[in-house]
Amino acid sequence: SGDDFAPPSTLTQSRLASIFSDVLGLERVSIHGDFFELGGHSLLATQVVSRIRSTFDVELPLGELFSSPTVALLSERLDLLHGSSSRQPALVPVDRAQPLPLSFAQQRLWFLDQLQPGAPTYNIPWALKLTGNLNADALLQSLNALIQRHEALRTHFAIHEGQPVQRILPDVRIALPVVDLRALDSSARDSEAQRIMREEALHSFDLSRGPLVHATLVRLTNDEFLLLITNHHIVSDGWSIGVIVRELAAFYRQFAGGEPAQLSPLPIQYADFSVWQRQWLQGDVLSSEIAWWRTQLA
Incomplete structure (x- = not known):
């Protein structure tokens, strides 16, 4: 109901709430509203992750949205990730002459x-x-x-x-x-x-x-x-x-x-993303991602 609506109180929450409402096609989203209970599913979740990537310059693992499915919870995770090793290189067009x-x-x-x-x-x-x-x-x-x-x-x-x-x-x-x-x-x-x-x-x-x-x-x-x-x-x-x-x-x-x-015109193509992903997911970032999945699978 309208009485349950809790508005965003931080810039991160405000940006996230905007992403949630756009992707879900809703006029507004309470910061305590569960993304999946509001109609979200895995395909829409990937859109949220993509929007977060471009808005916050952070690579958020898809699993984070499942474990923190509200604006309030996810904003806490984003504030922790921002400025950490999860920050990405720039996604830019690359030379097509290279493999x-x-x-x-x-x-x-x-x-x-x-x-x-x-x-x-x-x-x-x-x-x-x-x-x-x-x-x-x-x-x-x-x-x-x-x-x-x-x-x-x-x-x-x-x-x-x-x-x-x-x-x-x-x-x-x-x-x-x-x-x-x-x-x-x-x-x-x-x-x-x-x-x-x-x-x-x-x-x-x-x-x-x-x-x-x-x-x-x-x-x-x-x-x-x-x-x-x-x-x-x-x-x-x-x-x-x-x-x-x-x-x-x-x-x-x-x-x-x-x-x-x-x-x-398309500013980037999928091959640019592939190069970007390989540049980003290496070293400590790749090790931490693999460690997370090993923990889940264990």
């Missing part, structure tokens, strides 16, 4: 792929239902513009001096095959669409070659379509889907109707 390391998340997925090459276990398949007079050529242009904008979608993984590295291709273009199901009756059409979706989800990716994104357009009726997109998790995650859909729509408006996409 680019994998992030720790990418290295996990690359290692697992070495055990079962091409397995679909870490595919991220999703479908977008489109209605109306679709311009398939403009949609394909939009997909390729999106791939050009995001280096991760143009990345594959090679070996350099015995270690996996990211290779970013200057130009990658995918095809958009169209499967027309209009000749089938409603029941058969639904069944065939489901089969195609399953087949798309099981697409086998070669991490050493790429591209690591695949798409198919299914035409259900004259004005109903399914856009099926599958990415490998090594170049995208669940959070990425929202970005992809939003920017794909912007590019489609441009290519189908001439309206400028109006997307701001």
